[in-house]
Amino acid sequence: MIRLAWTFLRCSGWRRAALLAGTTALATALVLVALTMLLLPSVPVEALFSLVAEPGLRWGTAFATGLLVLPLLLMLNQVVRLGTATRERRLAALRLAGATPAEVRQIGAIEVGLPCTVGAAAGPLVFALLRTLFGGHRVITGEGMHTVDLTVMPPSNIVTYGSYASLQLIPTSVTPAWWAILAVVALVAAAGVVTGSLASRHLIASPLGVSRRVRRPAPRPWGLLLVAAGLGAMAFVMSGAFGLGVARPAAAVLMAGILLVVLGFLSLGPWVAFRFGQRAVRRTSDPATLIAAGHLVSDPRPAGRAAAAVGAIGIGSGVAAVMEAGLFFYSGFINPFFVISFALIGAALVLVLLVTASTLAVHAAESLVDRRRVLAALVAAGTPVSVLRDALRREAMLTAMPLSLGGLLIGAVVAGAVGLGSSNSTEGATANLAGLLFVCGQVALTIGLTWAAIHLAIGVVAPRLLKATAPANLRTE
């Protein structure tokens, strides 16, 4: 069975396998980074940026690092679907050759599981590489507080202080135990296999071909419940219900609340895709929008999942914008620690946006392969290829833009409410206006970057569109 799966893996090309392995390797490395941060003693023996070195901030940083795994899992889900049409034909041929449905499922799981396991196993190497690039600098023990505290210039109690100290983010004085590394590798590999199995759960492979189970019902907005629960948990913490001296449980509930909001937003992707597609298909007279919206209504889940991380980026950006405005315009001085912290948050959000753009590109490429005959027929009948390119772009826009706006709004409103609740300042109207303009600017920047990411993703798959609309595809079934 493994030999057969290995043969298929080799025949189907290395691109999908490499993408699967690369994604799982990065996910494993990020989990290991988060784990290493948590292993750090309260007084570290190395120079690290305060976000990691300070025990009070460390949990939040490790949590945020862990959240970066979510867009990678969405990417993994999309990569698993690459080459679906070829795989479906292969499954049918296997059934025709006498394979039982269980054997076909096993072959499919091995085909996905093998590269995921290889990727997860390579994760510790990626972790080691990241640690070399962004690792803390060891200092002599017993010299006091060995953190890079950029709030005081120059810090008197710092042994080493480099201009690049802000990039010292991963502890090098502690390493997870071998069994913990093994557990993380196994967990990420298992996540890959599960994702692979879930991707084909709606297929029925028969010797005469592969069919999908009865049309799935329209997505429901259950994610709103998660968002509401998350906001409730955050409000509970902010209300001071935990009282003084119970910072850790409060932080745990706060993180759980943030996780629920992010997961809720991610799961809202398909529903948003369906609703906005439905609205557009009823109203538009633009052919590109009609084709895009029709595709969204017919199958909103893959497009919704591909763009879902944009909502999380919006939340992060909205929160950061309001916090930055509060710190830079109301506190009266520019604090280097916050400047670097927000720069790091911005860099992380841009990285997530790039991962999301890759996910959108993979989704668009797969969708082109899947629909090549219809697209070729449309071009043969006189539809310009540029209209189909616009349709791909609008399909991504119809899902990503509402999610981005919604995320920004929720992030900004929540951070604003928290800020108002905890503020007793009486800053003037000038500061308010400047802060508001700053927030609006960052919202515009986030939307602009999302727009650019979508254009980039569709630009990358443009050559595949030409391939998909080639007259040769008029002959394929």
Add this chain to the structure above:
Amino acid sequence: MSEVILSTRAVEKSFGRTQALRGVSLELTRGEVLAVTGPSGSGKSTLLHCLSGILRPEAGEVRYNGQRLDDLAEAPRTRLRRREFGIVLQFGQLVPELTVEQNVALPLLLEGHDRSAARTAARAWLDRLDVGHLAIALPGELSGGEAQRAALARALVTGPQVVFADEPTGALDTVGGEALLDVLLSTTRERGASVVLVTHDNRVAAHADREVVLVDGAFSAAGVLA
């Protein structure tokens, strides 16, 4: 003498080392129904693709109303196909995610017609081809014959001068195929449009005014049927 609307001269087309067309020349007159027949792999579909401007021949020329078609850039050829030609394939030509009415209205929307005008025209053609009751259905919910009628409505909605049909009855049973051919030929004849009908079925070819037979990329015989 009938006016020549579409012509080819010494057209050649290859795919890799396989020569699909070897110096094919023909003329199609206004209102004529031409059947292109021949065994599988003889170059029938490639000829249809060259005639309709989907493919560019490597040698020879294709003219539509006296204008060189093979010289045109992709964008004007695409516009010409949309405005002047209608194309019906064997299967899989309707956008599965759009309703039948939206599929038929699509060429008009591409031409810049407003939504309601495009919908009205689409509905009129669907009614005329007896599939008006399926306007809000998705292509996946139609039978083979119904899907082909919808595809025919989409091909005719722009008022084409030439309709190209590549094995239009290939996926239908005999009765369904005959019914579709009757509709195709009656509507095009009524409008004075020409038809190029690619088929390997002699019964289908018998409906044409003239039949040309392709073997290994070249005409082996040509004649006028009664």
